[in-house]
Amino acid sequence: MDFEPKILGIACNWCTYTGADLAGTTRLKYPQNVRTVRVMCSSRINPSFIIRAFQLGADGVLVGGCHPGDCHYGTGNLYARRKLAVTKKILEFAGMEPKRFRVEWISASEGKKYAEVVEEFTNDVKALGPQTKFKIRKD
Amino acid sequence: MSRIGVFVCHCGLNIAKTVRVSELAEFARTLPDVVVAEDYKFMCSTPGQELIQNDIRKHNLDRVIVAACSPLMHERTFRKVIENAGLNQYLLSIVNVREQDSWVTEDEDVATTKAKALINGAVFRARLLQPLVSRFIDVNPDVMVVGGGIAGIQAALELADTGKKVYLVERSPTIGGHMAQFDKTFPTLDCSACILTPKMDAVLQSSNIELLTYCEVEEVKGFVGNFDIKIRQKARYVDHDKCNACLACTEKCPGRGVSEWDEGLVKRKAIYIPFPQAVPQKPVIDRENCTFFKKGKCRLCEKVCEQEAIDFEQKDTFREVKVGAVILATGYDLMDTKPLIQYGYGKLPGVHHALELERLFNSAGPTSGKVVMRDGKTEPQSIAILHCIGSRDKNNHEYCSRVCCMYSLKFAHLLKEKTHGDVYQLYIDMRAPGKGYEEFYNRLVEEDVKFIRGKAARVTDKTDNPDHAGKLIVEVEDTLTSQFVTIPVDMVVLSPAMKPRQDAKDMARLFNLSTDKYGFFMERHPKLAPLSTMTDGVFIAGACQSPKDIPDSVSQGTGAAAEALTIVVKDKMELEAATAIVNSAACCGCQNCVRVCPYGAPMFNYEKNVSEINEALCKGCGLCAASCPASAIITRHFTNDQVMAEMEGLMEF
Numbered sequence: 119m120d121f122e123p124k125i126l127g128i129a130c131n132w133c134t135y136t137g138a139d140l141a142g143t144t145r146l147k148y149p150q151n152v153r154t155v156r157v158m159c160s161s162r163i164n165p166s167f168i169i170r171a172f173q174l175g176a177d178g179v180l181v182g183g184c185h186p187g188d189c190h191y192g193t194g195n196l197y198a199r200r201k202l203a204v205t206k207k208i209l210e211f212a213g214m215e216p217k218r219f220r221v222e223w224i225s226a227s228e229g230k231k232y233a234e235v236v237e238e239f240t241n242d243v244k245a246l247g248p249q250t251k252f253k254i255r256k257d
Numbered sequence: 258m259s260r261i262g263v264f265v266c267h268c269g270l271n272i273a274k275t276v277r278v279s280e281l282a283e284f285a286r287t288l289p290d291v292v293v294a295e296d297y298k299f300m301c302s303t304p305g306q307e308l309i310q311n312d313i314r315k316h317n318l319d320r321v322i323v324a325a326c327s328p329l330m331h332e333r334t335f336r337k338v339i340e341n342a343g344l345n346q347y348l349l350s351i352v353n354v355r356e357q358d359s360w361v362t363e364d365e366d367v368a369t370t371k372a373k374a375l376i377n378g379a380v381f382r383a384r385l386l387q388p389l390v391s392r393f394i395d396v397n398p399d400v401m402v403v404g405g406g407i408a409g410i411q412a413a414l415e416l417a418d419t420g421k422k423v424y425l426v427e428r429s430p431t432i433g434g435h436m437a438q439f440d441k442t443f444p445t446l447d448c449s450a451c452i453l454t455p456k457m458d459a460v461l462q463s464s465n466i467e468l469l470t471y472c473e474v475e476e477v478k479g480f481v482g483n484f485d486i487k488i489r490q491k492a493r494y495v496d497h498d499k500c501n502a503c504l505a506c507t508e509k510c511p512g513r514g515v516s517e518w519d520e521g522l523v524k525r526k527a528i529y530i531p532f533p534q535a536v537p538q539k540p541v542i543d544r545e546n547c548t549f550f551k552k553g554k555c556r557l558c559e560k561v562c563e564q565e566a567i568d569f570e571q572k573d574t575f576r577e578v579k580v581g582a583v584i585l586a587t588g589y590d591l592m593d594t595k596p597l598i599q600y601g602y603g604k605l606p607g608v609h610h611a612l613e614l615e616r617l618f619n620s621a622g623p624t625s626g627k628v629v630m631r632d633g634k635t636e637p638q639s640i641a642i643l644h645c646i647g648s649r650d651k652n653n654h655e656y657c658s659r660v661c662c663m664y665s666l667k668f669a670h671l672l673k674e675k676t677h678g679d680v681y682q683l684y685i686d687m688r689a690p691g692k693g694y695e696e697f698y699n700r701l702v703e704e705d706v707k708f709i710r711g712k713a714a715r716v717t718d719k720t721d722n723p724d725h726a727g728k729l730i731v732e733v734e735d736t737l738t739s740q741f742v743t744i745p746v747d748m749v750v751l752s753p754a755m756k757p758r759q760d761a762k763d764m765a766r767l768f769n770l771s772t773d774k775y776g777f778f779m780e781r782h783p784k785l786a787p788l789s790t791m792t793d794g795v796f797i798a799g800a801c802q803s804p805k806d807i808p809d810s811v812s813q814g815t816g817a818a819a820e821a822l823t824i825v826v827k828d829k830m831e832l833e834a835a836t837a838i839v840n841s842a843a844c845c846g847c848q849n850c851v852r853v854c855p856y857g858a859p860m861f862n863y864e865k866n867v868s869e870i871n872e873a874l875c876k877g878c879g880l881c882a883a884s885c886p887a888s889a890i891i892t893r894h895f896t897n898d899q900v901m902a903e904m905e906g907l908m909e910f
Contacts, residue, residue: 142356153907162879174908226771
């Protein structure tokens with residue numbers, strides 16, 4: 119059987135989560151490997167969430183927020199952007215393949231973009247195979 | 258130990274078609290702490306809600322999970338359901354198995370597995386949910402309406418009628434909008450001015466409406482119930498308190514500007530009222546074209562003004578307005594057809610766009626209602642009306658502009674009445690889906706209008722046929738006969754796309770709205786909340802949401818007024834309880850939270866050396882929590898523990 123990656127999504131309530139809903143309302147079809155946690159704002163995302171997701175066995179992590187400048191809370195995603203850029207560097211430093219972590223700005227009207235990003239990211243992660251570097255084994 | 262109930266909704270077949278719902282309920286029963294799991298056809302219906310409430314009582318549940326549509330759709334509904342059964346509303350978790358599962362795959366196994374993972378995540382999270390107490394804040398009873406076209410006027414009048422104070426903000430010097438430019442309205446052919454101007458006057462007369470013309474929204478702070486909006490009053494260079502509207506100034510003024518109201522067909526004075534029935538009836542100076550501002554001398558208007566109302570020193574002024582709710586009715590722009598060079602607009606003088614023709618029909622227009630060519634005297638003997646210019650066109654605007662078929666029919670009728678010339682309609686499909694619209698179309702078919710089914714390909718003045726010399730040649734494929742046709746005419750009228758306002762994006766940013774892919778404002782829900790937006794307390798009406806005709810805009814204006822009322826009739830309103838709090842024992846006093854918060858909610862207590870969060874200001878975004886190096890800030894309902902537990906549950910499958 120093909121390797122089906124498990125991807126953790128973290129999406130902000132106002133843009134990306136709504137955009138993902140729009141992909142559904144317009145009945146777009148895309149791979150179902152992403153399981154999404156909804157947070158109010160991408161700025162809520164603590165870098166430790168990302169690391170924890172990999173520890174829990176996520177093969178990839180996809181974060182979605184509003185376009186910079188369009189944050190529902192004004193400036194939240196600008197902080198998120200910096201914080202997540204640093205997180206990505208740390209992950210790379212620790213030996214994680216950079217393609218396993220992706221941050222995308224997807225607005226509430228971009229259902230199509232959401233579906234495309236998920237499809238592309240799923241394929242990227244699939245090509246990398248299972249993530250074992252950070253995964254903590256339960257014994 | 259929690260006692261969790263899981264309720265799986267079929268949503269008819271919306272979910273049940275791809276997700277095996279009974280298997281899902283069975284699976285949920287096997288999860289730790291789940292004491293009951295059921296599936297039902299429509300969980301949001303009365304029997305569905307009763308099923309949940311009965312189970313809460315019967316099994317003494319303390320957490321409820323509903324696997325159904327998106328939480329953005331029915332979280333509020335189900336919160337009420339469990340609250341009415343005695344549970345705190347925050348002890349609910351919604352699992353989105355419709356928008357983000359059953360609707361986005363056709364594979365049953367995939368959809369069911371994903372649903373299981375999502376439910377597992379929700380169970381993990383539900384165990385850690387905490388009851389929260391809602392907060393209440395005072396509501397400002399006033400409303401602001403932005404945009405003084407027919408939708409905005411309607412909304413303002415309805416609200417004023419209920420006794421509410423309304424600020425009507427309009428950026429041009431008069432209210433009235435596009436409707437003021439029209440001569441007749443379809444399909445009844447009643448005179449536009451006769452139905453609009455009494456409403457404009459009513460706005461002026463209403464003691465509850467404060468009319469802010471020549472004003473723009475500059476800055477928006479606050480949130481539902483308590484918006485603080487900064488308004489820029491653009492300098493009119495005329496003191497409207499002193500002006501008695503004698504308009505002697507406009508007679509003497511030597512400056513000339515392009516008349517916006519007449520679509521540039523004629524010039525107006527530099528000190529002007531946009532049109533004779535404008536509200537307010539007081540002039541403004543157009544600085545760009547004023548002789549004094551350009552050359553440093555003139556001041557003729559000042560000399561003739563007995564009221565000494567002219568003030569060349571006037572500057573833009575700003576004022577803050579506090580309101581509880583906002584209605585945006587900012588309307589549309591007509592697409593500029595110049596870039597569509599195949600139709601020759603701007604190059605061939607015989608080509609007009611729809612609003613120009615409206616002005617030619619209008620008795621208050623540049624030709625006093627005579628339809629003539631641009632030379633001002635020749636009556637066209639043949640006219641072609643070209644539908645769908647820039648609409649239903651993947652290279653421009655994919656959507657249908659909805660009103661063009663009908664106003665083109667209206668044009669045809671009026672042209673027949675006023676010119677006795679031949680009238681051609683070149684259409685892709687005839688769309689007449691409104692009350693009396695199809696009948697109007699049938700009437701026009703009887704009126705000897707020539708209908709050609711096909712989109713015009715080109716308008717040109719070049720021809721080899723000597724009979725057609727001096728004419729405009731419209732080239733089109735008649736798709737009913739599959740023949741290529743050329744039609745020689747004197748005048749061509751383009752029906753261009755209605756598009757979002759040029760600055761709609763800026764407006765959306767100011768009010769924190771989303772826009773659709775074209776730039777129209779996004780409604781909260783296309784069916785159930787067409788007038789609400791994702792920003793609580795901000796409503797939309799009219800063509801700023803999508804192309805609309807007058808009846809629809811008026812209905813939306815009234816609807817938006819009712820929506821705004823649901824907020825401002827209350828003295829107090831409930832706010833989300835999911836705010837942040839500081840665990841002062843862990844706070845290290847770095848003040849990161851104070852620096853990052855856009856609402857100024859965290860304050861530093863210098864006596865105790867810790868941050869404290871003012872709950873009334875907190876919006877619950879969680880930025881401070883993620884910025885706190887000591888993890889001392891807890892975003893309630895989205896705590897680190899809750900988020901991580903959900904992640905753990907999701908990753909188990």
